Amino acid sequence: MSDETQSSLDSIWQSEDQIFANKELLDIEHIPDEERIIGRDDEISNVANSIHPAIQGGKPRNTLIYGKTGTGKSLVAKHVTQSAERFAQKEGTHLNRAYIDCTQTTTETQVVIKLARSFNDPKKTDISVPLSGLSTNAYYDRLWRILDELHDVVIIILDEIDKLQENNVLMQLSRAGEAGKLESCKVGIVAISNKITFKDSLDERVLSSLQEREFIFPPYDANQLREIMRHREDAFQEDVLSNEVIPLAAAFAAQEHGDARKALDILRNAGELAKDDGSDQVLEEHVRDAREQADIDRFSKLLQDQPTQSKAAVYALSSLADGLKEEEFSTREIYEQYEQLTKTLDIDALSQRRMADRLNEQVFLDILGITDRVGRGRGKGMTNFYYLLEDPEVVQSAIKSDQRFSDVKI
Template sequence: MTDENHSPLDSIWESEDPIFANKELLDIEHIPNEDRIIGREDEISSLANSIHPAIRGGKPRNTLIYGKTGTGKSLVAKHVTQSAEEFARDRDTKLDRAYIDCTQATTETQVVITLARSFNQPETTDITVPLSGLSTNAYYDRLWNILDSLHDVVIIILDEVDKLQGNNVLMQLSRAGEAGKLETCKVGILAISNKISFKDSLDERVLSSLQEREFIFPPYDANQLREIMRHREDAFREGVLSDDVIPLAAAFAAQEHGDARKALDILRNAGELAKEDDSDAVREDHVRNARQKADIDRFSKLLQDQPTQSKAAVYALSLLADASDEEEFPTRRIYEQYERITDSLDIDSLSQRRMVDRLNELAFLDILGVTDRVGRGRGKGITNLYYLLEDPTVVQTAIESDPRFSPAN
């Protein structure tokens, strides 16, 4: 008779993670407690001052936040608005906030639907917000109604705002009060961007209402990156981190541009690699390998929704970069290489024009870089030069993880 209390799986269920104690502390989405936020005291208090009127139901100042990736923009915006919401609740101010990731909601209608659904309490308002089927204007009307009937003041975080298509939603939201769309509810916008050039794309009226306050988040130095990681050390079991792990991960991330996201990615990946090795400690070589893995993961994520044709174009650029000392390449050379790749993958080639459209789209998404247009001699017109933002090996490994690009092809 088998003992029902002992399955062979028990030993697996019973085993504990030998490396991580609280891995979620290293998740990029994780919002750490205030005491784990390092070196952002000034930014936190500036932003808090900027939205301060909201606590008593006044209009928060619209604020633009700039800074490179991993400088804590999203974190600080979420942290400060969350704290404002909690504080206001105790003061009987009906303050609500919404977070929009503009890489996910890119069109005006998507943003308005997401906001209306986020602020709505259908049992109270009797207003429904269907996921599709209404005109953009009808969605705006429902949003304004929801805001006036439920909230004194709302704060809207538009993260990665440069990915929004068009300015209209910024115009509508930033001027809703003046334009008489809202009777009582006040709206404050926190717009966050990695690109300072984002401002150039804005209509002057939108810019002046969005830019009541403006902050730039500087990169972290190696000391700050070390502190940020030290304050998450309890993600690991006691004693598994070798002494040189955090300083090395900090040095790598500081080389990049002082990117805390990179630092935490490297640390998490190093732990995973140690686990895969059945190692009882995370060591320097895990960190070195994790660095490359973090680059590849980041790049794969950027590319994941791209069509095969676009991947082929990036792959073409990476082969050129691999084979020469040059870094920037004109469209004609990329196109020749691209056609060889589509041939060997046995898929259709786009025309050169259409491939260039794809390259420009990829440059917009920061998947590759493009130089300003340069003259190519009299009568020859102008052409762009494209370059990789990552090591060719990283780019190729990321693309080859798509089975359509497997070496068998």
Template sequence: MADGGQSSLDSIWESEDPIFANKELLDIDHIPDEERIIGRDDEISDIANSIHPAIRGGKPRNTLVYGKTGTGKSLVAKHVTQSASEFAHQEGTQLQRAYIDCTQSTTETQVVVNLARKFNDPEVTDISIPVSGLATDVYYNRLWQILDELHDVVIIILDEVDKLQDNDILMQLSRAAEAGKVDSCKVGILAISNKISFKESLDERILSSLQDREFIFPPYDAEQLQEIMRHREDAFREGVLAEDAIPLAAGLAAREHGDARKALDILRNAGELAKDNGDEQVHEAHVRDAQEQADIDRFSKLLEGQPTQTKAAVFALSILARQREDGEASTRDIYDQYEQVTAELGIDALSQRRMADRLNEQVFLDILGRSDRVGRGRGQGMTRYYHLLEEPTVVQTAIQTDSRFADLSVAYS
């Protein structure tokens, strides 16, 4: 920097964002004012009625909420429980809520640790909750002590509850009072799942405790998606959004079962592209380019934390999917391609059975689809076929954000 001059960084810090006025409004995790929550009046009322007893110290009803990704389940659950907590405090009730993302906290111990840390006030309870190092039973005991000492009622939101490795935590929480674990605190569970088949995996005792109420959130239509984005249009500076930007983003997201999360991702990414290009407006071209980036971001998040072997198996399927009109491949064909991928990565290949186990895990996580076909002719067995739930190029781009996969040449063989 020249003497007496201003650094280029200073000019960046002092400048205003030319595209966004309040980008936080486009974050799906942002809890907006109720008037910005579109098309979910009935669902808000349903969940509010379900937890209503908690306002004055009663036990909220345990509730299961189903719906596809981006249908507002998490948003409504957070909004209603936040409002309930605020109103309860005015009534003199110590009602607290905790939100757990079960894609991040997948084990019983992780959930208990997170709950204990969220509900605790160590200056009052003198109870410490280390991140690790204690037995699960010890963590439970400390959680129960915290709940009775600090809270009249707690509502626990378990988002994407189907991602839990086991359901023991549901048993413990739903039957805490019945089992004498808590004396005074009332515990309510609001479990959210993208899979309506989730309840089929539950033990009958858990199901009877949890299924007090059950609600299904329908997908948004294109008109509702437009209205959602119109209500967050002030995320952008005035005049920045071209007239066709929101209708196009809504139409693209409506193809994906009415996914509001994707609609907002597309709009935000379109703004980022316009900003990076130095453009003054967000146009149709930005929106179309942003759709692909939103798909890549979504798939990257789905694969986040997955082992290299799992990514290699999915990558192998993506290669075959690009070569085939129907996009499907048998376990045997995937394994042959997988061996090429692992060889180029310089890692040992798993057995075909173990690779298939990895693929089946991805079916459960809604990353892949699967179908079984019975062979023709005498003595023919069943062949399992897999297909991607996203475009092969999107899958490959997402996986290649992992540096180990960045230079794979077999993707184009």
């Protein structure tokens, strides 16, 4: 490397970030100190009360928490259990907790493996928990042994529980004591869901044992969102935020069901746009752009992370809809286009059955929309009709960033 490049790089390394001081504070995962959890005082004490028996080694009440995304459900659950763990330690109770994100861990076996590994201490128990290879029952067996051996009480947080594919694991966990699987250890479950409808899919017995306590977290209002952002203002350098930035971001987020995550995303994106502009302040226009940009970015990113076959299916739909955005097409129409596409791409075509599943996955991810079960045309019963949720151009350019699609012209 020549001296000149070195010195020009030096100036980049040296330059201080004009906008951000501590960007991590804008991360939704970041758990703030207690005084920074805004507007959730009642919720915190409710949850604390319901798991309170655990402190003395009793059985914590199972708790169900509902609320839309970004209403502080996970935050409160994590915070309260963490605090309980600390206090119990002083009381001499072996209380432990585990957090499971059910969007990542979707099957029964995986949940059991994760729990067993997180509660285990191989040095003390001499039990190993391999990542795979055992039967589900063998994993349960080890989990029960670990719990009895090491812990008085455990609290299990199951976040986004509606994403769990099977609920046998809930049955097992909530009834472990009665079923004689556990001798001394008590198990409490804190289940978190953003859909109330998820109850419909549950077994009566599980539901009743899970529903000992049930709380609904309301959305944040604009005032609370403002306060939340003010408490994280340290993320920025001093005097970088102009006055209207936070109220505006709060107003935007409040419009979309009071989502704190959204508010922080907008704020961070606005900061990044300001930085790209070379501006030394974050201005109102940055916030407005950030909101628009955030939606498209999220969408494109989501799409780019999809497997090739799914992209092909979505692309087929987008080429049908070219110029006619939001027009709906039936599975069969999309499949015909998809078959063409796979030929030009020289990839194997999936069966129609499978491609329809892929399309439904995209609907689940909010990449596509669906009008289902509307009978139309001649001789048709139920038919699914799919449509794009963004402009065809946006969709196609996102997919074409994948090399395999770059030459496609249909």
